Amino acid sequence: MAIKTYREALNEVMHSEMERDSNVFVCGEDISGGAGGTSGEREASGGIFGVTAGLLPRFGEDRVIDTPISENTIVGMAVGASLAGKRGVAEIMFADFVTLALDQMMNQAAKFRYMSGGKAKCPVVIRVPYGAGMNMGAQHSQTMYNIVTSVPGLKCVMPTSPADAKGLLTAAIRDDDPVVFFEHKAMYGSKGEVPDGEYIIPFGQAAVLNEGDDVSIIAMGRMVLFAKESIKKLKAEGINCDLIDLRTTSPLDENAILDSVEKTGRVVIVDESTPRCSLASDIAGFIVSHGFSSLKAPVQQVTSPHAPVPFARELERAYVPSPENISTAVRRVMNYK
Amino acid sequence: MSLQQSRDQLLGAYRQMKTIREFEERLHKEIMTGEIAGFTHLYSGQEAVAVGVCQHLDTEDLIVSTHRGHGHCIAKGCNVKGMMAEIYGRSTGLGKGKGGSMHIADFDKGMLGANGIVGAGGPLAVGAALSAKLDGKGKVGICFSGEGSINQGAVFEAMNMAKVINAPAIFIIEINGYSEHTGASYSVGGVDIAKRTEGFGLKTIEADGCDYHAVYDAMAELLDYSRSGNGPSAAVFNTTRFFGHYEGDPQNYREKNEVKDHRSTRDCLKKFCKDNLPSGIVTQSELDEIDASVMGLIDEAVTEARNAPPTPMEEMEADVYISYE
Numbered sequence: 001m002a003i004k005t006y007r008e009a010l011n012e013v014m015h016s017e018m019e020r021d022s023n024v025f026v027c028g029e030d031i032s033g034g035a036g037g038t039s040g041e042r043e044a045s046g047g048i049f050g051v052t053a054g055l056l057p058r059f060g061e062d063r064v065i066d067t068p069i070s071e072n073t074i075v076g077m078a079v080g081a082s083l084a085g086k087r088g089v090a091e092i093m094f095a096d097f098v099t100l101a102l103d104q105m106m107n108q109a110a111k112f113r114y115m116s117g118g119k120a121k122c123p124v125v126i127r128v129p130y131g132a133g134m135n136m137g138a139q140h141s142q143t144m145y146n147i148v149t150s151v152p153g154l155k156c157v158m159p160t161s162p163a164d165a166k167g168l169l170t171a172a173i174r175d176d177d178p179v180v181f182f183e184h185k186a187m188y189g190s191k192g193e194v195p196d197g198e199y200i201i202p203f204g205q206a207a208v209l210n211e212g213d214d215v216s217i218i219a220m221g222r223m224v225l226f227a228k229e230s231i232k233k234l235k236a237e238g239i240n241c242d243l244i245d246l247r248t249t250s251p252l253d254e255n256a257i258l259d260s261v262e263k264t265g266r267v268v269i270v271d272e273s274t275p276r277c278s279l280a281s282d283i284a285g286f287i288v289s290h291g292f293s294s295l296k297a298p299v300q301q302v303t304s305p306h307a308p309v310p311f312a313r314e315l316e317r318a319y320v321p322s323p324e325n326i327s328t329a330v331r332r333v334m335n336y337k
Numbered sequence: 338m339s340l341q342q343s344r345d346q347l348l349g350a351y352r353q354m355k356t357i358r359e360f361e362e363r364l365h366k367e368i369m370t371g372e373i374a375g376f377t378h379l380y381s382g383q384e385a386v387a388v389g390v391c392q393h394l395d396t397e398d399l400i401v402s403t404h405r406g407h408g409h410c411i412a413k414g415c416n417v418k419g420m421m422a423e424i425y426g427r428s429t430g431l432g433k434g435k436g437g438s439m440h441i442a443d444f445d446k447g448m449l450g451a452n453g454i455v456g457a458g459g460p461l462a463v464g465a466a467l468s469a470k471l472d473g474k475g476k477v478g479i480c481f482s483g484e485g486s487i488n489q490g491a492v493f494e495a496m497n498m499a500k501v502i503n504a505p506a507i508f509i510i511e512i513n514g515y516s517e518h519t520g521a522s523y524s525v526g527g528v529d530i531a532k533r534t535e536g537f538g539l540k541t542i543e544a545d546g547c548d549y550h551a552v553y554d555a556m557a558e559l560l561d562y563s564r565s566g567n568g569p570s571a572a573v574f575n576t577t578r579f580f581g582h583y584e585g586d587p588q589n590y591r592e593k594n595e596v597k598d599h600r601s602t603r604d605c606l607k608k609f610c611k612d613n614l615p616s617g618i619v620t621q622s623e624l625d626e627i628d629a630s631v632m633g634l635i636d637e638a639v640t641e642a643r644n645a646p647p648t649p650m651e652e653m654e655a656d657v658y659i660s661y662e
Contacts, residue, residue, distance in 0.1 A: 072494055078464060083464070251662060
């Protein structure tokens, strides 16, 4: 075990997987540090978030590909090469730009295996920095994972700790299906213990990060960190919560959700997305359909409002679900009736 | 003066062109019976392009096709009976009936699929070409497209990307006169498509797409160029479409005798015969024999597809993922 940042954990996996398997390549905007600049210096940055740092000098520009600003082709090229036997790891600089690549994600990567009657294999990974909280405005702050989760044929992964970042990215690169891998921009600098050596976390296994009999908090991505803060305060008030970190939203660990709901009967779902057609509404629907008899209070959904992400600091701070919002929702289910 | 081709090669090319033609002409008839569901886009008229290109390829050269993909599939070696069964939506189809006419693929043959999204093949073909470049065996990734996809941003992105990463991608642009129902003279701004591809830095050749030898020769040059590490290239082939955009398209936008005229003056099969019978390198009786065997094959394909078992319900949720737990 060693203390590492989320960014370092991801970078370590990129290095080790490219070393382990020569079929792995990476492509994206500025990922090797910016080709074609006047200084000729390209090794330093590794993309704007630094996840691909150091790959170029080690693996060369055939496998570490700085691309033009062409999201649809960044993804499509990784998909095409993966159909041909490679393992492409494409980076979309901001999750919001996924819209430009949705054809290759939804119509192509997600459907090849099905349409070919099980013959195609498309082991592509699309890495997507996402999320609000850094004053980046309405087109550089969205979550997008709700859209990806809804698409049959895509897997959707969201690590919330450096250790999970390592275990889940390793699993993603070795997975034979298309995987969209969501990294929260505000978490790159977060630190935690990371297991040494090879470490793989299978998909579809939620992590129970806290145990309590009163309320089930079901969260994903950065919201898990906020839920942890909330849980500490609630404990002082005598409220004990289960915290389910979904880790992957497709596949979804339905058993972990239902087991917890059966125990507590009270549910708060925390999702950074906007509320309509969100993971929160999806999971609330699932719980109502499959765990209704356990429920002691209406399922609470803590989400962003039905509005674009605002730029102004005060507005954005109030926009993203906060630990206080989570605590309020928990108290509401505790006080029901 | 065309490149020399052996008798066997010429007979093989004729067989493929004839197979595509009869496959499509037969589908045109069978669709009228109502037995075949959904959209079908026929390739008749363009056979010389698919065959002239694919004659140069082996299974490790990868192609990406379009919604009008039957010809590319046959030319790349897809099983004709498996294709027919797929179009009939049967369990014996190449995709177990789950893909349909617009999604026929055979990965073992280097055929990465027809595609329902116009222009989507561009990025995919660059990926196939990137894979070929990484393998370093002189293979290529080929994108079939037309004057429809030439107006899609994805194709511009793909051409630029191919040039930037120096990938052996070859863009085949089949100009059949129409993008869906809309004339190319209206929809292609700037009209000169070769200038577009040249603008992206692609070595470009224009040739008559109704002339098998012209296509074959152009491809020999482009493949030599792209296989040798020089990067991407493009071919612009003028051709014609004997049917509508899709089966059932009333084609009111076409001059009444256009297809009839093209069938008499621009038929690539007739041109092939005219070019190769006089020298005696192939004989009419050899071609007649191929015609009979192709008709037999198509007959069997239709009969077998009709009688094949439907795709079982268990297939509904199968093949969505390789593993999903």
